[in-house]
Amino acid sequence: MFRILDDTGGPAVQAAFYESLKECDCLHLTKAEEHALEVALEVSRVGQTGYTTNLAMHRLLGDVDIQTAPDVPFRVDRSLDGSVTTLRESMNRLASEQKRVQFTITGCCYRAVFDRITEAFRQSDCEFSIKHYMYTGGDEIINCVSAIQPVLYLPSYTGYCIEENMFNAQREQVYRCNTITAHCEDAQGRKQTYMAVMIDPRRMISIGLADERNVGILERMMREDQPKMHPIKSSFALNHAPEDYLAYTESFWKLERGRSVYDIKLDVPINFIAPEVLVGPARDGFAEKGFAQDEALDAMIQRFYAVHRKRFDNYFQKRRPTHTIFSKQAMAHFAKTGRQSDHFFAMRPFTREERVAVLTHLKAQNEQNPYFSIYFFKPEYHQPRTEICLYEGKGTMLTKADTDYDFSGMHAEALITQPEFSRKYKEFFLKDLLESKVLSPKETLAAFDELIEIAKDA
Numbered sequence: 022m023f024r025i026l027d028d029t030g031g032p033a034v035q036a037a038f039y040e041s042l043k044e045c046d047c048l049h050l051t052k053a054e055e056h057a058l059e060v061a062l063e064v065s066r067v068g069q070t071g072y073t074t075n076l077a078m079h080r081l082l083g084d085v086d087i088q089t090a091p092d093v094p095f096r097v098d099r100s101l102d103g104s105v106t107t108l109r110e111s112m113n114r115l116a117s118e119q120k121r122v123q124f125t126i127t128g129c130c131y132r133a134v135f136d137r138i139t140e141a142f143r144q145s146d147c148e149f150s151i152k153h154y155m156y157t158g159g160d161e162i163i164n165c166v167s168a169i170q171p172v173l174y175l176p177s178y179t180g181y182c183i184e185e186n187m188f189n190a191q192r193e194q195v196y197r198c199n200t201i202t203a204h205c206e207d208a209q210g211r212k213q214t215y216m217a218v219m220i221d222p223r224r225m226i227s228i229g230l231a232d233e234r235n236v237g238i239l240e241r242m243m244r245e246d247q248p249k250m251h252p253i254k255s256s257f258a259l260n261h262a263p264e265d266y267l268a269y270t271e272s273f274w275k276l277e278r279g280r281s282v283y284d285i286k287l288d289v290p291i292n293f294i295a296p297e298v299l300v301g302p303a304r305d306g307f308a309e310k311g312f313a314q315d316e317a318l319d320a321m322i323q324r325f326y327a328v329h330r331k332r333f334d335n336y337f338q339k340r341r342p343t344h345t346i347f348s349k350q351a352m353a354h355f356a357k358t359g360r361q362s363d364h365f366f367a368m369r370p371f372t373r374e375e376r377v378a379v380l381t382h383l384k385a386q387n388e389q390n391p392y393f394s395i396y397f398f399k400p401e402y403h404q405p406r407t408e409i410c411l412y413e414g415k416g417t418m419l420t421k422a423d424t425d426y427d428f429s430g431m432h433a434e435a436l437i438t439q440p441e442f443s444r445k446y447k448e449f450f451l452k453d454l455l456e457s458k459v460l461s462p463k464e465t466l467a468a469f470d471e472l473i474e475i476a477k478d479a
Contacts, residue, residue, distance in 0.1 A: 032066035112141035158185035174433030180253035287351035306368035
């Protein structure tokens, strides 16, 4: 008590004292007061900047808006006639009236902006692309990535990071402005350029038709600056043919090979499953989907086995750490059904015996392999909607949860190559998630035993 009052106990002592007070039920705080106290304890532990960064990371995992009041219309004032509209109406008009729209955006790292763009163009025949320049100095990279999630996975989105001291102060200000330029072409081939400037988080001023010559000079400068900038993502070429799926899997082995890995997934990934177990579901599924038949199927399965043998051996034999956090709820679903949350669409579900083998192997590795660690989120932690994996030295992969890896469908992923994002994600993983959001080692082993029993009884 005296250490708390003298402020000499440190964050760990404060947190333990708070938990003991809650257990004896003597605080009698309102929900708001309890939340405020927990925030204060977290700020005491990691500092205000660390708290803000961690909060943004949690929002990123949940794929939700960091900004408040999402129900408030995003206002757009037209400078020419003084009329007022909304960003949703403006984007809908562009999507319905134009054949092609090319956006050049500086800043504007507010999720509502990119939500409105994707909502308008998703169901439209209008082609659109986005070239986005964003300042990511300091701690802004996390907020930027969260804001652009609606467009991040699109092949038509290209983002560039401008970091501190990359350019002189005057040039940097160009990229710190919040502007949207839309280069439009209608069905008759007529071209026009519109421009808007954001003046508040939910308000823009539409300048209307812009002078193409002046805009062209500015955008030429931006193109010349691109070699100095850091592309925010790298993408795989995702096609639908069987050969392309094998090439995609091979590219992941190259990404994973010999790397330290810090992974947040809903449940067991395919690379944690022994290739001997994978062959049966793959053979049956490939045949059912018409990937190949007879001798061609045998040849494809041999190649599939070979690449997964390399991936599997890498994860369990490399001398670099692999840390993975699962959702116990999602793992229980796998144990019951044999279907992963990201179950490959061309594989049958795993049988009871196969599920037991997978879970037993993971439990043994978690106990015996010093370089391999599995954790489970605490029950009260929300189930992630974005899976995030850091391949140290290469980048951080963001994947929409519940994918089926059908590249002709809704599968979406992006490799964030900006080093500062990876650094902050690793710090968040080790110092926030592992310290306070996962089950204890004893609880983790008990969870594995429970999952194995679920699989046996299913």
